[in-house]
Amino acid sequence: MSRTADEAAVEAANTAFYEAMETGDFEGVSALWLDDGATPITCVHPGWPVLTGRGEVLRSYALIMANTEYIQFFLTDLKISLAGNTAVVTCTENILSGGPPEDGAELGPLVGQLVVATNVFRHTSDGWRIWSHHASPVLADTDDTEETGDPGDDEPRPDQA
Amino acid sequence: MSRTADEAAVEAANTAFYEAMETGDFEGVSALWLDDGATPITCVHPGWPVLTGRGEVLRSYALIMANTEYIQFFLTDLKISLAGNTAVVTCTENILSGGPPEDGAELGPLVGQLVVATNVFRHTSDGWRIWSHHASPVLADTDDTEETGDPGDDEPRPDQA
Numbered sequence: 001m002s003r004t005a006d007e008a009a010v011e012a013a014n015t016a017f018y019e020a021m022e023t024g025d026f027e028g029v030s031a032l033w034l035d036d037g038a039t040p041i042t043c044v045h046p047g048w049p050v051l052t053g054r055g056e057v058l059r060s061y062a063l064i065m066a067n068t069e070y071i072q073f074f075l076t077d078l079k080i081s082l083a084g085n086t087a088v089v090t091c092t093e094n095i096l097s098g099g100p101p102e103d104g105a106e107l108g109p110l111v112g113q114l115v116v117a118t119n120v121f122r123h124t125s126d127g128w129r130i131w132s133h134h135a136s137p138v139l140a141d142t143d144d145t146e147e148t149g150d151p152g153d154d155e156p157r158p159d160q161a
Numbered sequence: 162m163s164r165t166a167d168e169a170a171v172e173a174a175n176t177a178f179y180e181a182m183e184t185g186d187f188e189g190v191s192a193l194w195l196d197d198g199a200t201p202i203t204c205v206h207p208g209w210p211v212l213t214g215r216g217e218v219l220r221s222y223a224l225i226m227a228n229t230e231y232i233q234f235f236l237t238d239l240k241i242s243l244a245g246n247t248a249v250v251t252c253t254e255n256i257l258s259g260g261p262p263e264d265g266a267e268l269g270p271l272v273g274q275l276v277v278a279t280n281v282f283r284h285t286s287d288g289w290r291i292w293s294h295h296a297s298p299v300l301a302d303t304d305d306t307e308e309t310g311d312p313g314d315d316e317p318r319p320d321q322a
Contacts, residue, residue, distance in 0.1 A: 050253070
């Protein structure tokens with residue numbers, strides 16, 4: 001495949017990952033994670049510690065889906081860096097989500113969240129599969145970073161963020 | 162190199178990265194980032210948006226070093242997942258840091274911080290180099306996750322963390 005076709009395939013796998021989350025498709029999410037019997041997978045949800053291996057990672061998705069009535073991802077700033085059989089995808093996940101309704105309410109409260117993700121994909125005979133997912137909340141004010149990419153002096157130091 | 166020698170080399174590169182940060186060695190940090198002229202690098206500091214490319218990434222380290230008088234990383238939970246010329250390293254960065262002294266004080270205030278990182282390394286003719294670094298604060302109570310890796314029901318949902 002040409003580099004462009006590879007990039008399109010990686011982007012399609014990345015999109016499929018978020019769509020499976022949106023539709024609560026646990027089997028779909030499971031199928032997208034690398035399962036080659038040799039390469040351990042890792043996953044960090046926003047604010048969580050590192051989860052390692054299929055058991056831990058897939059349990060976390062089952063837990064998230066059980067507690068999420070509604071979730072939608074608006075992906076922006078998607079960038080793909082390809083080398084050999086590996087791709088590093090970064091994107092901003094603009095998340096709108098809600099939990100199950102409580103106390104007889106019709107809908108649970110909706111929450112908006114700004115999260116950035118680094119998703120590492122590995123090419124297999126079945127296509128591109130997720131090797132590592134690391135998502136984290138954006139806490140700093142990014143207003144002046146979007147154009148220059150240079151965090152201003154008035155932003156918190158990362159070691160104090 | 163055998164798989165074990167590769168893992169040792171990846172771990173050495175990972176250690177060198179944090180030691181260069183500790184000693185404020187900007188040239189050392191710069192040299193450890195992948196610079197093959199073809200593969201864009203990406204970096205996420207805790208709470209920050211994604212930084213892409215050598216210019217943005219290295220400027221962020223210059224900024225951090227300029228605002229950090231003292232920083233020490235105690236790495237725990239280090240795990241390496243290797244496939245071909247790529248390695249995914251996860252670790253917990255137990256960080257102790259302090260900024261420049263203010264108002265005539267001898268030392269700035271020290272801050273402890275619990276951060277998890279996913280570091281992606283690429284093998285080059287010069288050794289293993291950092292392709293992607295994503296670090297994020299651990300916000301959830303991890304007391305009951307260390308043994309089972311299974312976040313309890315009483316923890317915040319990742320989409321609300």
